[in-house]
Amino acid sequence: MPRKTGLNRETIVEAAVELVNREGVGALTLHRLAAHVGVRPPSLYNHIHGMPGLxxxxxxxxxxxxxxxxxxxxxxxxxxxxxxxxxxxxxxxxxxxxxxxxxxxxxxxxxxxxxxxxxxxxxxxxxxxxxxxxxxxxxxxxxxxxxxxxxxxxxxxxxxxxxxxxxxxxxxxxxxxxxxxxxxxxx
Amino acid sequence: MPRKTGLNRETIVEAAVELVNREGVGALTLHRLAAHVGVRPPSLYNHIHGMPGLxxxxxxxxxxxxxxxxxxxxxxxxxxxxxxxxxxxxxxxxxxxxxxxxxxxxxxxxxxxxxxxxxxxxxxxxxxxxxxxxxxxxxxxxxxxxxxxxxxxxxxxxxxxxxxxxxxxxxxxxxxxxxxxxxxxxx
DNA sequence: GTAATATAACTAATAAGATTAGCTTTGTCA
DNA sequence: TGACAAAGCTAATCTTATTAGTTATATTAC
The missing domain is CATH 1.10.357.10 (Tetracycline Repressor, domain 2)
Structure with a gap:
């Protein structure tokens, strides 16, 4: 289906948890989160409903x-x-x-x-x-x-x-x- | 001194308190705060050290x-x-x-x-x-x-x-x- | 009274972030 | 093997914070 398989909501949430616990609440941006899971920010919207959804x-x-x-x-x-x-x-x-x-x-x-x-x-x-x-x-x-x-x-x-x-x-x-x-x- | 006198740190802080209590934490932006006290956002920097200072x-x-x-x-x-x-x-x-x-x-x-x-x-x-x-x-x-x-x-x-x-x-x-x-x- | 100064406003520009639109690639299935 | 849908992408927009540099004016010194 996609160019890279393997990304899903669970992976994103776990990466977000890791990020926010390690670097604090202010460090949680979609830009940084996307980098952590290896995609560009808009791609996250295929799995979560934006920042409120996250x-x-x-x-x-x-x-x-x-x-x-x-x-x-x-x-x-x-x-x-x-x-x-x-x-x-x-x-x-x-x-x-x-x-x-x-x-x-x-x-x-x-x-x-x-x-x-x-x-x-x-x-x-x-x-x-x-x-x-x-x-x-x-x-x-x-x-x-x-x-x-x-x-x-x-x-x-x-x-x-x-x-x-x-x-x-x-x-x-x-x-x-x-x-x-x-x-x-x-x- | 300025075009309009009367603005100071105390006024800004009071307006911010009013704003954040009435509309919630997410509503506190320098743009909205500036509008509340009747100036443009950069003018706030003459009185407070940006958002962290506020x-x-x-x-x-x-x-x-x-x-x-x-x-x-x-x-x-x-x-x-x-x-x-x-x-x-x-x-x-x-x-x-x-x-x-x-x-x-x-x-x-x-x-x-x-x-x-x-x-x-x-x-x-x-x-x-x-x-x-x-x-x-x-x-x-x-x-x-x-x-x-x-x-x-x-x-x-x-x-x-x-x-x-x-x-x-x-x-x-x-x-x-x-x-x-x-x-x-x-x- | 007038000129110099400092202050505090302004506009313009930049950068980061969230989000949307629309395009492209590719695995799946008929 | 070709159509389709899923999931990635780029490009563009909007909001926000912030900085640089400019302008206007109240006060002060003469």
């Missing part, structure tokens, strides 16, 4: 990868240790994928994007199951999910941005904060 | 305004109520300035930008004083500051991005989460 693909990739890693982390675990494990996996994921995670936050979020919403709900669902294994249910369980997600997301993005001074070990802070929150809900 | 000014404005509002909120208050008040003011600020807050996170953070670092430390300092009024000191107090900032920053940015489903009232979640965290540290 951002959407990245957000989807991000949500699915995060859900997958979280799900795998708590297999066969329950209770407070499982919750701490989830928090640590979430943070490790963001630290390993700083550019991807950040750009996913800025991506468009159309309400009819079923795939993306499903992947995001998977993330919540995994946390919810763990929290229910601790004995919480209904709205309270949902509040706790939101709290833990806010805590980990907030801490790690501030940490990545250098928003904390350098004095105090972030690792220690994180463990302290997570256990403080979990202690708060156990009351 | 982002830095916005980050500084953001940090100072947030510090000022936080400081004012806890005058004459102490203890757990003061801490909850701080959390609520921080969240209210982000909700009132979504574009400004978000773009400030993306702004460059040179380590020698004393003014910006000072303003950011003011924010931490205010929270620290309140936490010390609760009887915590040293590293533990710093962990608590990081935790509370992460919680509020994380919750509100996720809330603004629509990251939570619509089912459950965010106001209720927020109060629950903040009091849960505070309960955790009181133990």
């Amino acid at each position: 951002l959407r693909e990245l957000a989807l990739f991000n949500a699915r990868q995060l859900a997958e890693q979280m799900g795998r982390a708590v297999i066969g675990q329950s209770g407070a240790p499982a919750l701490e494990k989830l928090a640590n996996v979430y943070r490790a994921y963001i630290k390993a994928n700083p550019g991807l995670y950040w750009i996913s936050l800025s991506a468009p979020q159309p309400e009819d994007d079923i795939e993306l919403i499903e992947a995001q709900q998977d993330i919540i669902q995994i946390a919810l199951l763990v929290i229910e294994s601790l004995g919480y249910q209904g709205e309270q369980a949902l509040h706790i999910v939101r709290g833990l997600q806010s805590l980990v997301h907030g801490f790690t993005t501030l940490e990545n941005l250098g928003g904390f001074g350098l004095e105090l070990d972030c690792e220690v802070s994180f463990q302290y904060i997570v256990s403080t929150f979990i202690r708060g809900i156990s009351h | 982002l830095r000014e916005l980050a500084l404005f953001n940090a100072r305004q947030l510090a000022e509002q936080m400081g004012r909120a806890v005058i004459g208050q102490s203890g757990a109520p003061a801490l909850e008040k701080l959390a609520n003011v921080y969240r209210a600020y982000i909700k009132a300035n979504p574009g400004l807050y978000w773009i400030s996170l993306s702004a460059p953070q040179p380590e020698d930008d004393i003014e910006l670092i000072e303003a950011q430390q003011d924010i931490i300092q205010i929270a620290l004083l309140v936490i010390e009024s609760l009887g915590y000191q040293g590293e533990q107090a710093l962990h608590i500051v990081r935790g509370l900032q992460s919680l509020v920053h994380g919750f509100t940015t996720l809330e603004n991005l629509g990251g939570f489903g619509l089912e459950l009232d965010c106001e209720v979640s927020f109060q629950y989460i903040v009091s849960t965290f505070i309960r955790g540290i009181s133990h």
Whole structure:
């Protein structure tokens, strides 16, 4: 069919992930991305719907990868240790994928994007199951999910941005904060 | 001096704040900003150092305004109520300035930008004083500051991005989460 | 009061990026 | 073997940021 076979959406998305994690959000241009996969910029449009489409693909990739890693982390675990494990996996994921995670936050979020919403709900669902294994249910369980997600997301993005001074070990802070929150809900 | 007098850095920054809060981060271009203040784009360079300089000014404005509002909120208050008040003011600020807050996170953070670092430390300092009024000191107090900032920053940015489903009232979640965290540290 | 100066506006031009239109090549299949 | 569709390409357009060089005018010095 084409002059060179082998290019597809998956390859493009993976190259974009690599680029944005290695060189930062500002480095993600279609020009550079095209060079990375060996084509000219307009050729990318045969596989993705321009820059907005690429951002959407990245957000989807991000949500699915995060859900997958979280799900795998708590297999066969329950209770407070499982919750701490989830928090640590979430943070490790963001630290390993700083550019991807950040750009996913800025991506468009159309309400009819079923795939993306499903992947995001998977993330919540995994946390919810763990929290229910601790004995919480209904709205309270949902509040706790939101709290833990806010805590980990907030801490790690501030940490990545250098928003904390350098004095105090972030690792220690994180463990302290997570256990403080979990202690708060156990009351 | 010029053909029209009256334009200065402060006016430009205020117009940028207005623009970015009203129309979102993507709407902040020098072209549109220049139109808002009634000049051509190159004229802005007489007052700000291009787009990077503008982002830095916005980050500084953001940090100072947030510090000022936080400081004012806890005058004459102490203890757990003061801490909850701080959390609520921080969240209210982000909700009132979504574009400004978000773009400030993306702004460059040179380590020698004393003014910006000072303003950011003011924010931490205010929270620290309140936490010390609760009887915590040293590293533990710093962990608590990081935790509370992460919680509020994380919750509100996720809330603004629509990251939570619509089912459950965010106001209720927020109060629950903040009091849960505070309960955790009181133990 | 007038001339010199510095400031801040301007126009014009350049470069990078996203995107579209339209052309070309080539694998697949009838 | 020839038609077709997919996927690459070049060329062109539009937006944005930025720089260079010019012009107009408020202030200041005389």
